[in-house]
Amino acid sequence: MKGLFITGTDTGVGKTVVSCSLAAAFARRGHTVGVMKPCETGDGDDAARLIAATGRPLPLGDVSPYRFALPASPEVAALAAGATIDLTRILESFETIARGSDMTLVEGAGGLLVPLGAGRNMADLARRLGLPIVIVARPSLGTVNHTLLTIEAARRRGLRVLGVILSRTREPAEPDEPSNPVAIARYGEVPILGTLPRLPSDDLSQLAEAAERHLALDRLLSLL
Numbered sequence: 040m041k042g043l044f045i046t047g048t049d050t051g052v053g054k055t056v057v058s059c060s061l062a063a064a065f066a067r068r069g070h071t072v073g074v075m076k077p078c079e080t081g082d083g084d085d086a087a088r089l090i091a092a093t094g095r096p097l098p099l100g101d102v103s104p105y106r107f108a109l110p111a112s113p114e115v116a117a118l119a120a121g122a123t124i125d126l127t128r129i130l131e132s133f134e135t136i137a138r139g140s141d142m143t144l145v146e147g148a149g150g151l152l153v154p155l156g157a158g159r160n161m162a163d164l165a166r167r168l169g170l171p172i173v174i175v176a177r178p179s180l181g182t183v184n185h186t187l188l189t190i191e192a193a194r195r196r197g198l199r200v201l202g203v204i205l206s207r208t209r210e211p212a213e214p215d216e217p218s219n220p221v222a223i224a225r226y227g228e229v230p231i232l233g234t235l236p237r238l239p240s241d242d243l244s245q246l247a248e249a250a251e252r253h254l255a256l257d258r259l260l261s262l263l
């Protein structure tokens with residue numbers, strides 16, 4: 040089953056924007072794309088946006104088996120709801136979606152070591168699903184350190200890092216921005232799969248076009 044796990048150096052770095060761009064681009068190429076947002080908290084709409092990007096009527100219960108009302112991290116929100124997050128249940132949902140898809144994109148919550156309870160974290164989930172990871176990072180100052188830390192943590196846990204995608208929430212403002220991808224590639228020994236520019240809207244055809252233009256989609260597909 041082809042798939043990838045999209046993690047980030049932090050929350051709010053562009054995981055959903057990147058995941059929706061990839062899903063929309065692959066769907067437009069004719070792939071049957073599956074998506075998951077295994078844990079979603081508060082009034083988050085990542086799962087709904089991911090489903091929309093596939094152009095398929097995927098059931099929310101499979102895409103997002105754990106949804107909690109408290110706007111907090113998955114472990115805290117689950118605890119508040121008196122629930123526990125069971126990786127086997129997420130794996131079963133993944134298998135249901137992946138069975139009917141050419142490829143499945145799974146968006147984590149926050150970064151790689153975000154706790155899921157019972158001593159487990161997002162890295163354990165990616166391993167349990169048997170998926171390689173793509174790391175979404177900010178293009179700006181601080182990103183080299185955050186991205187290298189994420190790469191090192193992933194590899195220590197036996198995860199395969201397919202590459203890094205940067206996502207711009209604003210125009211380049213800092214003098215180190217052009218050199219950051221170079222430093223990440225060199226010190227992290229990892230492919231940079233592109234930088235998504237700041238996109239004015241989340242219109243699906245714009246997201247798909249941006250992915251086609253700015254991300255190394257063929258390379259990514261060849262790594263799956």
Ligand SMILES: Nc1ncnc2c1ncn2[C@@H]1O[C@H](COP(=O)(O)OP(=O)(O)O)[C@@H](O)[C@H]1O
Nearest residue numbers: 050051052053054055056206207208236237238
């Ligand atoms: N390429 C981009 N262009 C415009 N806005 C972006 C881009 N990447 C991220 N953002 C914005 O930054 C915020 C966080 O992005 P999001 O994808 O939700 O992050 P995450 O899923 O990592 O929490 C959102 O408001 C989103 O619209």
Ligand SMILES: [Mg+2]
Nearest residue numbers: 054055085146
């Ligand atoms: Mg998100």
